Amino acid sequence: MVETKQSAALASVISSVILTVVKLFVGITTGSLGILAEAAHSLIDLMAAATTLFVVRIADIPPDENHPYGHARAEYLGALAETILLVITAVWILWHCFERIFIHPEMPEITVWSFAVMILSLVVDYTRAGALKRAAEKFKSQALAADAAHFTNDLLSSAMVLVGLSFIGLSNWLPLPAWLVIRADAFAAVLVALIALHVSWEMGLRAVRALMDDVPRDLNQRLVNHIIALPTVTTTPPPTVRTRFVGNEAYVEVTVGTARDRSLAEAHQLTEEVEQVVRADLEGAHVLVHVEPTRTMGEPHTTAIYAAAQRLGLRIHNLDLYQVGAELQLGLDLELPGAPTLAEALKSVAALKAAIGAELSDVSQITIHLEPRRDEIQTASPTKELTAQVAETLKNLPGAAPVKYLQTFTTDEGLIIALHCLFPTNSSIADIHVAMTNLERTLRRAVPGVARVQIEPQPLG
Numbered sequence: 001m002v003e004t005k006q007s008a009a010l011a012s013v014i015s016s017v018i019l020t021v022v023k024l025f026v027g028i029t030t031g032s033l034g035i036l037a038e039a040a041h042s043l044i045d046l047m048a049a050a051t052t053l054f055v056v057r058i059a060d061i062p063p064d065e066n067h068p069y070g071h072a073r074a075e076y077l078g079a080l081a082e083t084i085l086l087v088i089t090a091v092w093i094l095w096h097c098f099e100r101i102f103i104h105p106e107m108p109e110i111t112v113w114s115f116a117v118m119i120l121s122l123v124v125d126y127t128r129a130g131a132l133k134r135a136a137e138k139f140k141s142q143a144l145a146a147d148a149a150h151f152t153n154d155l156l157s158s159a160m161v162l163v164g165l166s167f168i169g170l171s172n173w174l175p176l177p178a179w180l181v182i183r184a185d186a187f188a189a190v191l192v193a194l195i196a197l198h199v200s201w202e203m204g205l206r207a208v209r210a211l212m213d214d215v216p217r218d219l220n221q222r223l224v225n226h227i228i229a230l231p232t233v234t235t236t237p238p239p240t241v242r243t244r245f246v247g248n249e250a251y252v253e254v255t256v257g258t259a260r261d262r263s264l265a266e267a268h269q270l271t272e273e274v275e276q277v278v279r280a281d282l283e284g285a286h287v288l289v290h291v292e293p294t295r296t297m298g299e300p301h302t303t304a305i306y307a308a309a310q311r312l313g314l315r316i317h318n319l320d321l322y323q324v325g326a327e328l329q330l331g332l333d334l335e336l337p338g339a340p341t342l343a344e345a346l347k348s349v350a351a352l353k354a355a356i357g358a359e360l361s362d363v364s365q366i367t368i369h370l371e372p373r374r375d376e377i378q379t380a381s382p383t384k385e386l387t388a389q390v391a392e393t394l395k396n397l398p399g400a401a402p403v404k405y406l407q408t409f410t411t412d413e414g415l416i417i418a419l420h421c422l423f424p425t426n427s428s429i430a431d432i433h434v435a436m437t438n439l440e441r442t443l444r445r446a447v448p449g450v451a452r453v454q455i456e457p458q459p460l461g
Contacts, residue, residue, distance in 0.1 A: 072247020
């Protein structure tokens with residue numbers, strides 16, 4: 001049969017049933033408090049194993065709308081239930097030990113069955129603990145790991161009871177103190193109870209830590225160190241990492257800063273790199289990366305200005321910086337949609353100046369030119385006569401670039417001239433811009449009513 005978490009838990013339940021029945025029968029027939037304590041311990045083991053089987057089944061349920069991280073933490077709730085059961089049992093055993101040691105000392109009857117049942121318990125617990133440990137490692141199950149640790153400690157408690165019984169049995173041949181012999185079984189039961197309390201503390205502490213999202217102390221800092229080693233991650237502010245475990249699944253939330261002039265594609269590439277370094281440390285981790293645009297050392301002034309405008313949702317162009325003596329001055333065009341009044345436009349101007357001032361303290365003067373921006377589609381009518389006039393003007397213009405495409409049309413704004421001009425591919429953008437500016441000026445002088453000249457450079461040949 002293929003081993004699963006549930007089959008391993010079911011095998012543990014079956015062995016607990018057998019041990020509980022056998023120990024209870026021998027303990028009652030012999031009157032051994034140590035064996036009865038072990039029987040009670042085995043009864044708790046049965047409840048714990050049944051709880052483990054139940055929570056393992058719940059933990060295997062896939063994520064749903066109410067539990068997007070799955071149901072794996074049910075295993076920790078099962079561990080808490082086991083802890084409570086063990087504590088109750090240990091207290092009950094200690095109370096009866098107190099009576100047997102200080103109030104009504106009584107030596108149990110020792111038979112071959114007393115030793116047989118404890119030896120059986122040792123063999124079963126050894127086999128069961130090994131099987132559960134292998135299953136826990138295979139399936140990375142916290143509930144099975146808790147059960148494995150539980151039954152490993154049961155080995156020790158069974159050994160203590162066996163020692164107590166042996167001490168009583170040897171009293172027939174060795175001159176042992178009577179007060180110690182009559183109480184040896186109870187002393188063994190005390191050790192069993194103390195072991196149970198120790199196991200309860202360890203299991204409960206582990207479960208509470210998991211439910212409280214406790215992680216290894218150095219884990220988050222270790223992940224931060226991996227992330228900082230990436231060349232495109234800024235260290236001011238440093239990355240932040242939050243990790244949580246749901247069962248054996250790690251969920252990591254990362255916030256990193258990167259230069260704000262990087263493109264969206266570059267920012268996405270950074271998230272991929274962060275995910276890789278996190279998973280190199282935590283295999284199979286679910287990683288969520290949030291990228292913050294950050295100002296870096298040596299960042300251009302223009303990047304800071306565009307960033308300030310973008311934060312306000314404003315569009316700017318024709319951005320120029322001038323070093324005038326000891327002063328740095330700024331000029332730009334601000335696009336405003338619709339038809340705002342000057343009072344409304346000045347609110348945007350004031351906000352933009354304040355945002356730029358917060359970014360750049362060395363800019364002493366900011367001049368903002370206002371331009372209306374038309375976001376709606378405008379009605380336009382082609383004009384063949386004006387197209388012919390513009391074509392004639394261009395043909396007679398000395399040194400003008402060859403024209404590949406020409407169209408004119410009228411709008412409510414005025415005449416629009418659209419041109420595609422040919423330039424050598426080795427021409428610099430600065431030279432092309434000068435040529436297009438001169439051409440625009442010429443057309444505005446030659447053709448009345450020009451509202452806009454749109455020139456697109458195309459490769460010659």
